[in-house]
Amino acid sequence: ESPGYCWPFHGSHSEVLIRLPIEIRPKAVTIQHAPQPASSLETISSAPRDFTVSVSLCQASQGLDEEDNEEILLGTFTYTAWHEPSKTFPLQNGSSKAFRVLKLIIWSSWGKTGYTCIYRVEVQGKITEANAISPVSA
Numbered sequence: 001e002s003p004g005y006c007w008p009f010h011g012s013h014s015e016v017l018i019r020l021p022i023e024i025r026p027k028a029v030t031i032q033h034a035p036q037p038a039s040s041l042e043t044i045s046s047a048p049r050d051f052t053v054s055v056s057l058c059q060a061s062q063g064l065d066e067e068d069n070e071e072i073l074l075g076t077f078t079y080t081a082w083h084e085p086s087k088t089f090p091l092q093n094g095s096s097k098a099f100r101v102l103k104l105i106i107w108s109s110w111g112k113t114g115y116t117c118i119y120r121v122e123v124q125g126k127i128t129e130a131n132a133i134s135p136v137s138a
Contacts, residue, residue: 005119006033006034006046006117006118006119007117007118007119007121008046008115008116008117009106009115009116009117009118010114010115011113011114011115011116012106012108012109012112012113012116013105013106013107013108014105014106014116015103015104015105015106016103016104017101017102017103018101018102018103018104018121018123019100019101020099020100020101020102020123022100022127023098023099023100023127023128024098024099024100024123024125024126024127024128025096025097025098025099025125025126025128026053026055026074026091026099026102026123026124026125027090027091027124027125027126028088028089028090028091028123028124028125029053029075029088029089029091029102029104029121029122029123029124030086030087030088030089030120030121030122030123030124031048031051031079031086031087031089031118031120031121032085032086032087032118032119032120032121032122033047033048033079033085033117033118033119034047034085034117034119044110045109045110045111045112046109046110046112046115046116046117047079047109047110047116047117048079048106048108048109048110048116048117048118049078049079049106049107049108049109049110050076050077050078050079050106050107050108051076051077051078051079051104051105051106051107052073052074052075052076052077052104052105052107053073053074053075053077053089053091053102053103053104053105054071054072054073054074054102054103054105055071055072055074055099055101055102055103056070056071056072056101056103071103072093073093074091074092074093074102075089075090075091075092075093076092077089085119086120088124098128102123104121106118
């Protein structure tokens, strides 16, 4: 059984901005790599190892092109590739603010130097009152 296609990052150090469909107060992030039975040692070595999750105050509004913006670190984590393929990491530095853009930085992989693979990234959080859909009365 094939795990599907990975989202390959060039090298063992990469970063990506994740734009969410709605502003949320992020609580956790889930990273998924290939399941162990479907993985060879080559596949496991391409799994992310150390990574951080942060938000940018400028990116939280709309300024994705801002170069000098303050970031809030939400957590530093290590993904263990040989356990469950999907692992949830509660964010260590919670925020009472809602954000729409998160930054995922992969600092290292489990050995592969050419690329790092992720099969899925999920962000869990709480929808703010301003973004909640309210019932419409007729």
